[in-house]
Amino acid sequence: MKIVIIGGVAAGTSVAAKARRNDEQAEIVIFDKDTDISYAVCGIPYVFTGEVENFDELSPRDTTFFKEKYNVDIFTRHEVLDVSYQEKKIIVKNLKNDEIFEEHFDKLVFATGTYFNTPEVFQNVQAKNVFSVKDITSGKNIMNYLEQEEANSVVIIGGGFVGLEMAEQLKKRGIATSIVVPHNQVMSTFDEDLALRIEDEITRQGIWLIKNSEIVEIQGDKRVKTLVLEGDQELSADFFIVATGVKPLVTLAEKIGVKLGETGAIQVNSSMETNLENVYATGDVAEKFSRINGKPLWLPLATHANKEGRIAGDAMTGGSSRNQGILGTSILRFFDLTIGQTGLSEKMAKKQGYDVEILYNQKNDRPNYISDKKILIKAVADRKTHQLLGVQIIGNAGVDKRLDVFATALSFGAKAEDLFQLDLAYSPVYSTTKDPVNYTGMALTNALSRGKMITPAKLLSWLEAGEELQLIDARPLQEYAENHIEGAKNIPLKELRTHLQGLDKEKRVVVYCNTGVTANAAQNILLNEGFKEVYNLNGGNVNYQMMRNHMDG
Structure with a gap:
């Protein structure tokens, strides 16, 4: 049996390692057009402040390691140009000498990963001071620029994991840092109320955050100087990092009839096999499904890639491993x-x-x-x-x-x-x-x-609509005097039982404290005394004031 794997980072090498453990006789070959294999892409940002000593630390295993330990042949700087499913062969180009050759397979694995989701305005930009972060080479390019050029300011386009990690590291190097996102929040996988807290930390660290702003023009040729944003706002810097996410690289697979899922990634079963027999997909190119409810997901994370590679390598060599879904942790x-x-x-x-x-x-x-x-x-x-x-x-x-x-x-x-x-x-x-x-x-x-909760957003909507309710601040008077919700009546918890006569048991009640614990005790008292509808403000006054301040801002 000959197993051919396209892609040699986390997923591809995991397939090879597990397949070899199960089958000593199989011939296993990996092709990757990059120079480096099996590298820790998530560690790249931490080289810039020395938390990781150098980029070599992120690539501890090379082709010799895999040959000696697993008897796996890995060919770097080899690009797979085409695949014929009927003939069970691939067409490969050796990027070192431009030689083109065929390679046959019994089982084929797509571990092709992703490509940059580059904004249209950046797609044809070849400037020397515009970078992305995806592999070891890209990290080295940024480091070389920092060491050789004047680099006192940076604009990062994108506010996801990579964008924030790079912002932290470059700011720690003393570089003036700005973040631009076209949407209404950073970290789009989080709820907005949590993202607001992240944005507060961005501001607290002296990073300029610009939201809801598309880049409409780039000024500069060989070196970008200025970004023009919507509303004619201009943003200049010494260099720029585009961190706007990635998409699954499915071109070769789709060409031979591999079915894509609703997320745009390759659809696979629990063995990581596609709709084509003996053709597998793992890692960032493969669609995931939720462990909670089975619905399709796509999240490009190294943890998933490593597990899926192992599952595919086991399943294709007769093992019992099957994918149980992900949580996106x-x-x-x-x-x-x-x-x-x-x-x-x-x-x-x-x-x-x-x-x-x-x-x-x-x-x-x-x-x-x-x-x-x-x-x-x-x-x-x-x-x-x-x-x-x-x-x-x-x-x-x-x-x-x-x-x-x-x-x-x-x-x-x-x-x-x-x-x-x-x-x-x-x-x-x-x-x-x-x-x-x-x-x-x-x-x-x-x-x-029993104890109903109400979110700050819902309470704000009630207050703005003039809903009739009894709003009780259950904190001590001193805390109430420092900061409270407009219209709230201060009845400290220890005094609540003696003030019940002044409250209407038939009218809706909302109680709150700083974080919700004291208010829960107040809520229980009111419910035990026969009040019909009592809510505890979720997250308390701290949560409410944070949300209100952002709305006012």
């Missing part, structure tokens, strides 16, 4: 924040037809007598089944630990009630007695069963 460090997500966001869950319950849970990562570092958890659950659907977390410490717990819980179909029952490790130097994960489960269960 991802994490980013941005200066003092760690930002993570897993599962469905609120906007994604609603788009897919779920009736969702939302919980904002803001806690310290450890007891406040040890740490004052906060974690904000936004959890999304299905009101009908109580199944946890997704979580987004932003915080200064302990985010990665909680994110992985939530991802594990989602993988096994956990309900809100299950989160509270998790037996998690506790010591004051690591966590609180009720870990933020446990508390999320407890509060989310309460919201799903």
